[in-house]
Amino acid sequence: MNHPNRPASPSACLPFTTADVLRATPLGACVTDADGFFEFVNPAYCEFYGYTQEELVGQHFTLVVPKASHSTMRHLHDDFIAGDDRGELHQEWEVRRKDGQLRTIIAEATRMIGDDGRPRKMTFIIDISVRKRLEERLRQANEHLEHMARHDPLTGLLNRRAGLARLEEEVTRCRRYASSLSVAMCDLDAFKAINDTHGHATGDAVLEALSQLIRDDMRRTDIAVRLGGEEFLLIMPGVTPASAEQAVDRLRRLIAETPVTPQRLTVTISVGLAGFDGETPERLLEHADRAMYRAKRDGRNRVVKAAD
């Protein structure tokens, strides 16, 4: 049974006008004519943009759009008014308040035909600026975490786990395209003595400076990894062992000649070099490692190529 005060037809149940409803809604709402001029704005719309109703009605809607998007927005408005789509639009936009602040909104628009037979665009807006800011902060935090998970905090080079994963990738690529790949295992010489004589902080400064020298000297396509302690791995995709030997020996000389601390300490490295020849990444590293130990045994501060 119907409520005695409730009319039977649902279409006749609102005892106020549509404009009353729009004025009362906490959502910003506006109506623009076919040319994009505001015909109606509700109080929530005015409050969000910081304009009065008088300042908005009669103005073109691009008043609340950053200059860079004017032309895009005009075209979209025209297409929307003329379009024969569903007549609805749900989109995220950056908009500009009267005080110049940029905000992000979701706009829900509907095309409606007025009593005069002319099309209009009715838009509801939802402010999502706070959510956007949080999303951006979350994205930056994730990026930072991902960077931390892949890099050594002292030197900024790839850490062991990320470096070995890169080596696997490069070996796979090399197999597929039959390209060259060389790796160099580099170990600081007599580093314990530096720590013991000058302290751990100086030791850390040496590792940082050494990493910077490696970064500056290597090709952009080379990959430098801090495997741990005073041991570094250089992965050189597309480089033959002969070219790698020249490059790494140049780096060795550069390191030996360059003071790496304010006290002008210099250090040397011993390097074992191996070229990829179809083996697994583990075997490739073993070859480079063995060559590095020979470099140590033969007197340090030298590059030794792995035996074929």
Ligand SMILES: Nc1nc2c(ncn2[C@@H]2O[C@H](COP(=O)(O)OP(=O)(O)OP(=O)(O)O)[C@@H](O)[C@H]2O)c(=O)[nH]1
């Ligand atoms: N300051 C500092 N020292 C480190 C770090 N990681 C490893 N070490 C030190 O590196 C030194 C390595 O010493 P050893 O393995 O004996 O090698 P070495 O003295 O370089 O001698 P050779 O390799 O035979 O030339 C040790 O004293 C470690 O404590 C680090 O992150 N910071």
